[in-house]
Amino acid sequence: MTQQSCGQRWRHRRRWALFAAVAPVLLLSRHPKLSFTATQSTLPLRRSVLVRCQPGTQPSTIDAGLAAKLQAAKERVAQAKEAVKLFRTELCGRSFLSPEINRPLLTEIFITFVPKSAAAMREPILDKALADLIPDMRRDVEALVALVGSMAAARLPHEPAWQLMADVVAKECRAASARQLTAFAWAFATAGEPRQDLWDSLKAAMAGKLAELSPDEQVTFAWSCAEVNQHARDLFGDASAVAAPAASAQMLEAIQALPGEVLTDQVPIRLVPGVLTEEQGQALIRLADDAQLWSQSSRRGARDAEGEDALRTSSSAVLSAPSMFGNPAVQAVRTWASKLLRVPEDFVEALQLVRYRQGQQYSTHVDWGRPQDASLWLGGQRTATALIYLNSLPDGCGGETSFDRLGVTVRPKAGAALVWPNVNASGHPQELVEHRALPVLCDTTKYALNVWIREKALPTYVGRA
Numbered sequence: 001m002t003q004q005s006c007g008q009r010w011r012h013r014r015r016w017a018l019f020a021a022v023a024p025v026l027l028l029s030r031h032p033k034l035s036f037t038a039t040q041s042t043l044p045l046r047r048s049v050l051v052r053c054q055p056g057t058q059p060s061t062i063d064a065g066l067a068a069k070l071q072a073a074k075e076r077v078a079q080a081k082e083a084v085k086l087f088r089t090e091l092c093g094r095s096f097l098s099p100e101i102n103r104p105l106l107t108e109i110f111i112t113f114v115p116k117s118a119a120a121m122r123e124p125i126l127d128k129a130l131a132d133l134i135p136d137m138r139r140d141v142e143a144l145v146a147l148v149g150s151m152a153a154a155r156l157p158h159e160p161a162w163q164l165m166a167d168v169v170a171k172e173c174r175a176a177s178a179r180q181l182t183a184f185a186w187a188f189a190t191a192g193e194p195r196q197d198l199w200d201s202l203k204a205a206m207a208g209k210l211a212e213l214s215p216d217e218q219v220t221f222a223w224s225c226a227e228v229n230q231h232a233r234d235l236f237g238d239a240s241a242v243a244a245p246a247a248s249a250q251m252l253e254a255i256q257a258l259p260g261e262v263l264t265d266q267v268p269i270r271l272v273p274g275v276l277t278e279e280q281g282q283a284l285i286r287l288a289d290d291a292q293l294w295s296q297s298s299r300r301g302a303r304d305a306e307g308e309d310a311l312r313t314s315s316s317a318v319l320s321a322p323s324m325f326g327n328p329a330v331q332a333v334r335t336w337a338s339k340l341l342r343v344p345e346d347f348v349e350a351l352q353l354v355r356y357r358q359g360q361q362y363s364t365h366v367d368w369g370r371p372q373d374a375s376l377w378l379g380g381q382r383t384a385t386a387l388i389y390l391n392s393l394p395d396g397c398g399g400e401t402s403f404d405r406l407g408v409t410v411r412p413k414a415g416a417a418l419v420w421p422n423v424n425a426s427g428h429p430q431e432l433v434e435h436r437a438l439p440v441l442c443d444t445t446k447y448a449l450n451v452w453i454r455e456k457a458l459p460t461y462v463g464r465a
């Protein structure tokens with residue numbers, strides 16, 4: 001591990017002290033919720049501060065709405081000050097893969113600085129902080145690791161910051177250890193950064209450090225490269241799409257033992273009623289709505305058993321933020337899946353909601369991954385799927401889940417889980433379970449929840465970040 005010298009540490013502290021001093025001012029002047037004089041938010045910073053200080057520009061009476069805004073502003077400034085203090089402490093001489101670091105905290109701190117609603121505020125703060133900080137950090141690999149790791153965990157959307165970090169890391173990563181290279185790779189993969197020069201540098205540096213690499217780091221590094229289509233085949237080959245036979249056979253037994261309706265004799269597919277209440281379903285949808293998580297469903301890896309591309313027109317929302325794991329409805333689903341399917345909870349992927357409006361569908365596809373699927377590196381193959389319907393669809397409104405090779409079609413019924421294995425007893429991907437979501441025909445919306453079970457534990461920093 002690269003240690004920071006005392007001088008370096010103090011330079012960081014000075015930078016962060018400066019950052020601490022400007023952040024509250026920037027927060028006050030730029031946060032959209034605080035724009036209580038009409039012109040301020042559009043003025044450049046200096047001017048806006050001046051306007052704020054001129055006598056007579058403040059309203060003489062403070063109504064309840066304004067008082068609430070001021071109170072929120074005070075809280076936000078206090079929060080930001082605290083965040084800067086904590087961030088500085090966390091950055092000093094620790095690593096994001098090391099057990100001591102409080103990564104959720106770093107993540108929350110970044111989220112504090114980059115609320116989605118405050119685009120205007122985030123850029124000046126970050127540009128200033130990073131432009132000040134990064135040149136000093138160039139040779140401090142450990143601090144770069146912590147910074148880029150928390151940027152990734154917070155899903156920092158600020159492109160110039162990522163480009164700045166990519167420039168620095170591509171140049172400096174030769175000095176990094178195998179663990180630090182892994183941390184860089186994870187962060188850039190999580191951010192979806194495909195820059196060739198960066199990945200060439202990371203892989204070249206790693207080629208000289210393979211002897212230092214732990215098994216966990218190896219899978220993380222291999223996953224990261226594959227995730228942005230920069231497969232490290234020269235270093236590690238391809239991931240295996242065949243699950244361990246023991247885990248696969250156990251999963252088949254667990255599904256066979258589930259309560260509920262047996263839908264076919266060829267493969268154990270069960271329809272288990274009453275897994276979630278309607279209130280729990282609504283709570284999950286609200287979670288995605290409130291956090292504005294819905295986006296066009298990914299078509300990456302969406303193929304049928306023959307490898308033909310699938311058509312997918314729905315929207316999805318992945319409940320992967322650290323704070324969402326504490327939500328009672330999320331927890332209820334994870335506990336149910338873990339108990340009934342007899343796997344530890346960390347075999348369960350982050351829950352994925354799907355939403356189909358009228359006309360939307362997902363054509364024939366399989367849920368298991370092929371060897372080039374990056375996620376196979378992390379938790380191995382998907383051994384099972386539980387699809388929980390969050391609302392019912394009336395007869396004639398489409399939206400059924402159909403396994404055409406098995407002649408099974410299921411109409412969505414609120415709270416019921418449709419469960420099937422994705423592998424056979426020897427661990428090979430099961431082609432018979434290719435399935436599709438038929439188009440919704442009425443003026444209504446179908447909501448469902450994908451609960452995917454892996455063959456082994458998913459690293460928490462990937463599944464939960």
Ligand SMILES: O=C(O)CCC(=O)C(=O)O
Nearest residue numbers: 354400401436437448450
């Ligand atoms: O919505 C459905 O009925 C099926 C969903 C599905 O197969 C998926 O999201 O992978």
